[in-house]
Amino acid sequence: MHNRKSGFWPYLLVLPALxxxxxxxxxxxxxxxxxxxxxxxxxxxxxxGFIGLENYIGVMQDSLFWESLWRTLLWVVFGVGFQFxxxxxLALLLNRPFGGRGLARSVSLIPWVTPGVLIGLMWRWIxxxxxxxxxxxxxxxxxxxxxxxxxxxxxxxxxxxxxTIIWQGIPFFALMLLAGLQGVPGELYEAADIDGANVFQxxxxxxxxxxxxxxxxxxLLRIIWVANSVDVIFNMTGGGPxxxxxxxxxxxxxxxxxxxLGYSSTMSVxxxxxxxxxxxxxxxxxxxxxxx
Amino acid sequence: xxxxxxxxxxxALCLLMSVGCKKKDDTSSEAGATNTPIPITHWYWADNPDYxxxxxxxxxxxxxxxxxNIKVTAQEYPWDGGGYSETVFTAAMGGGGPDTAAWKLxxxxxxxxxxxxxxxxxxxxxxxxxxxxxxxxxGVMRAAGGxxxxxxxxxxxxxxxxxxxxxxxxxxxxxxxxxxxxxxxxCRKLTRDTxxxxxxxxxxxxxxxxxxxxxxxxxFIYGRGGDFSDFSTPKAVAGMQDFINLYKxxxxxxxxxxDGFNEIIANFKxxxxxxxxHHIGSSSGMVESLGEDVDAFPFPKGTSQWTSxxxxxxxxxxxxxxxDAAFEWVAYLATGKGQEEWCKATGNVPVSKRxxxxxxFQNNKFMKVSIQxxxxxxxxxxxxxxxxxxxxxxPNTTAAALAGQKTAEQAMTDLQKGLYGS
Amino acid sequence: MxxxxxxxxxxxxxxxxxxxxxLFLLFPFYWxxxxxxxxxxxxxxxxxxxxxxxxxxxxxxxxxFDYNFLKPMGNSLLVAFFTTALTLFVASLASxxxxxxxxxxxxxxxILFLTNNMFPTVLLLIPLYAIMxxxxxxxxxxxxxLSYTTFTIPFSIWLLNGYLSDLPQSLEEAAMxxxxxxxxAFTRIILPILIPxxxxxxxxxxxxxxxxxxxxxxFTNEESRTIPVSLxxxxxxxxxxxxxxxxxxxxxxxxxxxxxxxxxRRLVEGLxxxxxxx
Numbered sequence: 001m002h003n004r005k006s007g008f009w010p011y012l013l014v015l016p017a018l019x020x021x022x023x024x025x026x027x028x029x030x031x032x033x034x035x036x037x038x039x040x041x042x043x044x045x046x047x048x049g050f051i052g053l054e055n056y057i058g059v060m061q062d063s064l065f066w067e068s069l070w071r072t073l074l075w076v077v078f079g080v081g082f083q084f085x086x087x088x089x090l091a092l093l094l095n096r097p098f099g100g101r102g103l104a105r106s107v108s109l110i111p112w113v114t115p116g117v118l119i120g121l122m123w124r125w126i127x128x129x130x131x132x133x134x135x136x137x138x139x140x141x142x143x144x145x146x147x148x149x150x151x152x153x154x155x156x157x158x159x160x161x162x163x164t165i166i167w168q169g170i171p172f173f174a175l176m177l178l179a180g181l182q183g184v185p186g187e188l189y190e191a192a193d194i195d196g197a198n199v200f201q202x203x204x205x206x207x208x209x210x211x212x213x214x215x216x217x218x219x220l221l222r223i224i225w226v227a228n229s230v231d232v233i234f235n236m237t238g239g240g241p242x243x244x245x246x247x248x249x250x251x252x253x254x255x256x257x258x259x260x261l262g263y264s265s266t267m268s269v270x271x272x273x274x275x276x277x278x279x280x281x282x283x284x285x286x287x288x289x290x291x292x
Numbered sequence: 293x294x295x296x297x298x299x300x301x302x303x304a305l306c307l308l309m310s311v312g313c314k315k316k317d318d319t320s321s322e323a324g325a326t327n328t329p330i331p332i333t334h335w336y337w338a339d340n341p342d343y344x345x346x347x348x349x350x351x352x353x354x355x356x357x358x359x360x361n362i363k364v365t366a367q368e369y370p371w372d373g374g375g376y377s378e379t380v381f382t383a384a385m386g387g388g389g390p391d392t393a394a395w396k397l398x399x400x401x402x403x404x405x406x407x408x409x410x411x412x413x414x415x416x417x418x419x420x421x422x423x424x425x426x427x428x429x430x431g432v433m434r435a436a437g438g439x440x441x442x443x444x445x446x447x448x449x450x451x452x453x454x455x456x457x458x459x460x461x462x463x464x465x466x467x468x469x470x471x472x473x474x475x476x477x478x479c480r481k482l483t484r485d486t487x488x489x490x491x492x493x494x495x496x497x498x499x500x501x502x503x504x505x506x507x508x509x510x511x512f513i514y515g516r517g518g519d520f521s522d523f524s525t526p527k528a529v530a531g532m533q534d535f536i537n538l539y540k541x542x543x544x545x546x547x548x549x550x551d552g553f554n555e556i557i558a559n560f561k562x563x564x565x566x567x568x569x570h571h572i573g574s575s576s577g578m579v580e581s582l583g584e585d586v587d588a589f590p591f592p593k594g595t596s597q598w599t600s601x602x603x604x605x606x607x608x609x610x611x612x613x614x615x616d617a618a619f620e621w622v623a624y625l626a627t628g629k630g631q632e633e634w635c636k637a638t639g640n641v642p643v644s645k646r647x648x649x650x651x652x653f654q655n656n657k658f659m660k661v662s663i664q665x666x667x668x669x670x671x672x673x674x675x676x677x678x679x680x681x682x683x684x685x686x687p688n689t690t691a692a693a694l695a696g697q698k699t700a701e702q703a704m705t706d707l708q709k710g711l712y713g714s
Numbered sequence: 715m716x717x718x719x720x721x722x723x724x725x726x727x728x729x730x731x732x733x734x735x736x737l738f739l740l741f742p743f744y745w746x747x748x749x750x751x752x753x754x755x756x757x758x759x760x761x762x763x764x765x766x767x768x769x770x771x772x773x774x775x776x777x778x779f780d781y782n783f784l785k786p787m788g789n790s791l792l793v794a795f796f797t798t799a800l801t802l803f804v805a806s807l808a809s810x811x812x813x814x815x816x817x818x819x820x821x822x823x824x825i826l827f828l829t830n831n832m833f834p835t836v837l838l839l840i841p842l843y844a845i846m847x848x849x850x851x852x853x854x855x856x857x858x859x860l861s862y863t864t865f866t867i868p869f870s871i872w873l874l875n876g877y878l879s880d881l882p883q884s885l886e887e888a889a890m891x892x893x894x895x896x897x898x899a900f901t902r903i904i905l906p907i908l909i910p911x912x913x914x915x916x917x918x919x920x921x922x923x924x925x926x927x928x929x930x931x932x933f934t935n936e937e938s939r940t941i942p943v944s945l946x947x948x949x950x951x952x953x954x955x956x957x958x959x960x961x962x963x964x965x966x967x968x969x970x971x972x973x974x975x976x977x978x979r980r981l982v983e984g985l986x987x988x989x990x991x992x
């Protein structure tokens with residue numbers, strides 16, 4: 001342990017980061033909590049005032065809030081889950097030597113480089129019920145005999161946007177895990193080969209443990225990011241039709257844009273608390289791992 | 293460590309220099325003028341790059357000809373499905389907003405509540421071109437502000453009408469409907485199977501269910517005698533039921549709940565639908581694709597008659613230091629050469645009677661239909677809940693009704709609550 | 715690698731999954747490309763064409779000459795570059811501290827750094843705009859750089875912390891035993907090994923800055939406009955300018971991929987077989 005010797009070093013190193021973030025984020029965050037206990041609607045500025053927990057009670061009674069929350073859960077579990085799985089597979093593949101690997105790595109990045117507005121529009125068009133290429137392919141292959149309006153049908157719209165967010169997130173995991181893989185010493189694998197280990201054993205006993213902290217951090221960050229992401233859904237469906245693709249972050253976004261800041265702050269405070277709760281087991285694990 | 297420090301110092305210097313350079317440019321351009329011109333900043337959105345260029349040209353013409361040393365700088369901002377208003381709002385609240393801006397009536401309550409807009413009555417009363425604009429239009433502007441003052445300067449309007457395909461009408465032997473019931477009948481008759489594969493491939497009507505669709509929808513409510521003061525009346529509910537039935541019976545494409553502007557226009561141009569509702573702004577594109585085989589009629593009368601009046605205006609902000617100059621500019625857009633140039637380029641209906649009377653506008657068949665529909669053209673009530681109602685509540689509630697999740701009555705009750713509170 | 719992989723095995727567990735994944739990732743890009751070179755009437759035709767019947771580069775011409783797309787591209791590049799550099803600098807220092815030292819308040823700070831992204835940016839806009847205006851940096855690239863660093867720094871700290879924690883402390887300890895002080899141990903031993911992670915984190919920061927819209931639309935005017943705002947301008951009330959939008963998208967994507975192509979070579983360097991463990 002370095003406790004005795006560290007002195008002021010740690011604080012000094014952290015200071016720039018702290019300063020930059022403090023004024024511009026912590027204070028508005030505090031502000032948000034304040035707004036959540038007021039009736040803060042910029043469309044009616046004369047009516048701004050403290051109303052205690054009224055916003056919170058209103059939110060609890062709002063069925064749309066619960067629906068959106070449930071959908072956020074599905075969104076995160078399936079979205080991040082599959083992003084992680086496919087991203088990890090891609091990272092492993094891109095770590096192997098083969099001709100054109102550099103090119104493959106560069107083009108894997110494309111979903112990440114694509115501007116959000118373009119993602120929404122292009123996927124909207126791919127799913128289109130009249131001119132969409134997905135319908136065209138399915139029709140031609142004979143899987144369906146009538147075009148499916150993916151984004152107009154209540155049962156298909158949410159899975160459709162989930163596929164898009166999975167598509168968008170694969171490069172993130174692929175890249176992060178690929179970088180992490182570089183830190184795994186090659187001779188561990190060689191030793192395992194000598195011991196006669198098979199692919200799965202090597203993967204689960206060497207690769208995964210060596211990447212443990214990287215995996216924890218990237219999935220945690222990604223969960224927070226995906227839970228809060230509004231871009232894809234907003235550009236593709238706006239949360240509809242009939243709120244069928246509305247996650248909590250989209251609900252908050254729409255309410256905040258309608259300038260009902262009190263109500264939207266309340267919901268974001270709740271969402272933040274929930275995300276912190278999700279983060280707790282991660283953090284426990286992470287801090288415990290780092291002690292070792 | 294030294295290398296890193298050195299590198300970061302260099303970077304910081306570059307960044308500061310880039311900021312410094314910008315500032316220098318600004319001051320040098322101002323110092324270059326002989327007597328300082330009156331600066332007016334104008335924000336606008338453009339529906340396409342050609343219109344943007346047109347606006348910049350109008351600005352240049354104004355700057356060259358106004359004779360009062362007024363210099364307008366126009367900055368374009370994205371329309372972003374209406375996000376434009378929020379951008380302007382944030383800037384105005386943050387103290388850095390423009391002097392004048394292009395406008396939509398629905399934004400008025402929000403800005404007025406926060407005391408951001410300048411009162412224009414004094415300027416309009418003293419204005420030489422005051423009579424050039426229809427008095428009823430001033431009335432609409434007043435209503436938006438919720439008081440007897442005018443905060444919004446008219447610019448141009450778009451009256452919604454019904455596009456149709458004459459060839460399809462001929463194929464099923466009907467003529468342009470003149471009553472609401474005939475219209476509903478036409479939707480049914482025009483839905484047919486033209487390639488004999490057992491499935492309908494042409495739909496009578498291109499229904500718009502996404503945001504913005506409330507405008508064509510309103511006509512159905514009035515068609516049954518309802519109105520917007522209370523959506524939950526039996527007559528209004530009947531109109532909603534007609535709307536739902538069109539979808540349920542398959543007279544509109546199955547994608548209707550999420551069809552927006554792009555989709556309804558594309559479906560009409562490709563021959564998928566026989567009729568669809570929009571305004572003159574899309575007419576040149578229609579003619580380009582369909583030539584002579586596109587015409588229009590005003591939405592016909594049922595028990596009552598109503599069609600949506602799309603609007604675009606300009607406003608002057610209270611924070612503007614040179615309100616006289618600002619009014620000069622917005623007046624130029626409303627009745628001066630700016631009006632002429634803009635309406636010619638975009639095809640929108642001029643608010644200036646003088647410009648309306650010009651041959652280019654009188655001889656356009658779509659302009660004629662717009663003018664025919666003008667007496668029954670109106671807007672939705674402009675309340676502070678209107679923006680949210682249009683953006684979120686109407687599309688989602690209507691989609692739920694179309695999908696059968698809600699009955700017409702439930703949906704209308706929700707819409708009533710959403711706009712009026714209870 | 716020990717042993718010979720026979721070609722069939724390799725095809726099955728390398729090439730096929732790779733191609734399938736890349737196909738999924740690349741198809742929308744392909745569709746964007748095809749859309750940008752299709753003439754307008756083919757877009758909404760009743761038949762979906764997978765390759766344009768008629769190729770036209772009209773959109774690209776319009777984009778560069780009439781629409782002057784180079785300016786927003788330059789602005790985006792400038793902002794992204796400085797955001798990345800500044801963030802990496804600040805975040806490396808902070809995350810090194812978090813991962814190597816145990817000090818009071820460490821956990822609280824790390825948790826606070828996690829919460830910053832949990833509030834809707836809309837809430838921040840008005841106060842931030844007012845602050846930027848008062849500082850006089852409104853409508854300059856600096857405004858965006860500062861805004862972006864506020865949310866890239868916390869996440870980068872977490873990312874780098876994760877990587878650093880996977881690196882054993884024994885490495886610096888060995889160096890310090892040999893007489894080096896901490897900063898020297900950092901620059902000579904850790905930093906080189908950290909390069910793949912810095913690149914990966916750098917890419918994350920770059921992308922975040924490159925694609926950001928909400929702050930960009932408020933803090934830029936036509937001079938300092940960045941790409942996402944510029945592209946949004948192509949969507950008006952009368953619909954989407956498909957040709958320009960997709961062409962703009964393609965032009966946005968390709969240079970970044972090329973830059974990454976050169977950067978990713980450095981990803982391979984890392985712990986070589988000579989690293990000491992334990």
